[in-house]
């Protein structure tokens with residue numbers, strides 16, 4: 001009997017721009033068949049509610065606390081995921097009974113690894129009852145109970161993808177996800193894994209654009225491409241203890257703040273923050289035991305031309321190649337959602353989601369809670 005399962009992965013990331021949905025058929029190990037994927041953007045109003053809720057989340061001290069607006073928001077967020085799943089099933093002519101499980105990330109509203117506290121809003125039981133599909137959720141907590149950072153979790157999936165790298169991508173290969181926050185996974189010769197968060201990704205750029213009334217992101221990096229890097233401000237970010245400390249740790253959105261509006265012009269700010277996003281990745285990669293030969297970039301940040309050109313220039317100096325995940329045979333938009341489907345299957349099979357070399361946990365750890373319809 002095969003261990004193959006058909007799973008839907010759902011990711012609502014730190015950019016808070018919407019829900020990514022992907023279908024994956026996998027054994028949770030080396031067999032991966034990628035299915036369709038879509039994104040369901042949040043309305044401006046819902047996005048604003050998520051952002052406002054980050055403030056209420058700061059007073060959480062126990063995992064079950066839902067102060068202020070959080071309880072109602074968790075329900076609404078879950079119902080949006082219900083709509084996302086049901087629309088997806090309809091669009092691809094699938095029935096709930098044809099899906100073995102959903103891997104549900106939810107929305108991180110607080111992440112304090114030093115307090116072993118991480119909160120992802122999302123009601124797994126409600127999602128299961130409203131879709132008729134078993135749901136595996138809350139996949140970060142068990143890692144923290146074993147001394148881990150609770151993030152990143154995508155490395156187990158990166159490791160499986162690295163089994164099928166196209167020719168020309170030499171190891172060590174580093175998978176980089178440039179979302180609101182960026183994280184990297186280095187896969188060395190023989191499959192050795194090292195992973196950690198690598199710095200601010202798009203979140204500062206997004207906040208900078210919003211502050212200037214220029215929408216929620218710098219589309220294509222078009223504004224950044226007309227600006228110049230302010231080296232003093234860039235160094236202020238890059239000299240942060242996060243990069244200089246010998247210890248790697250995971251990040252919360254609140255760890256870095258946007259520059260003050262009057263510090264730079266719109267274009268120089270967009271360019272400087274794109275440079276910071278790129279340089280942060282290289283600076284974090286300098287803590288790896290051996291120099292990477294290739295970087296495979298996923299996440300929305302790969303669509304920002306300024307980030308990508310800064311990254312390519314910096315990597316070239318170290319004789320490394322930078323490749324968009326889409327050009328390496330992967331799907332740079334769906335990779336996180338695919339990962340949550342993959343991790344759900346691993347969770348079901350009791351396989352580790354994290355390792356000492358990915359989150360700093362004290363042993364390989366599985367995790368996740370299952371909610372049945």
Ligand SMILES: Nc1ncnc2c1ncn2[C@@H]1O[C@H](COP(=O)(O)OP(=O)(O)OP(=O)(O)O)[C@@H](O)[C@H]1O
Pocket residue numbers: 011012013014015016017177178179180181182201202203205206216217218219220221298299300301303304336
């Ligand atoms: N066309 C584009 N041009 C420039 N930037 C873009 C474009 N599309 C998306 N982005 C950036 O990517 C972000 C979304 O990226 P992504 O969906 O990978 O993040 P996330 O999954 O929410 O975050 P995380 O991985 O930290 O959880 C947007 O907020 C925006 O900054």
Ligand SMILES: CC(=O)N[C@H]1[C@@H]2OC[C@@H](O2)[C@@H](O)[C@@H]1O[C@H](C)C(=O)O
Pocket residue numbers: 013014108111118150151152153154155179180181182183197250251336
């Ligand atoms: C606590 C949390 O939600 N962390 C996210 C965030 O967004 C990117 C980076 O920081 C990563 O550590 C993680 O998400 C990815 C998907 C992960 O766990 O692999």
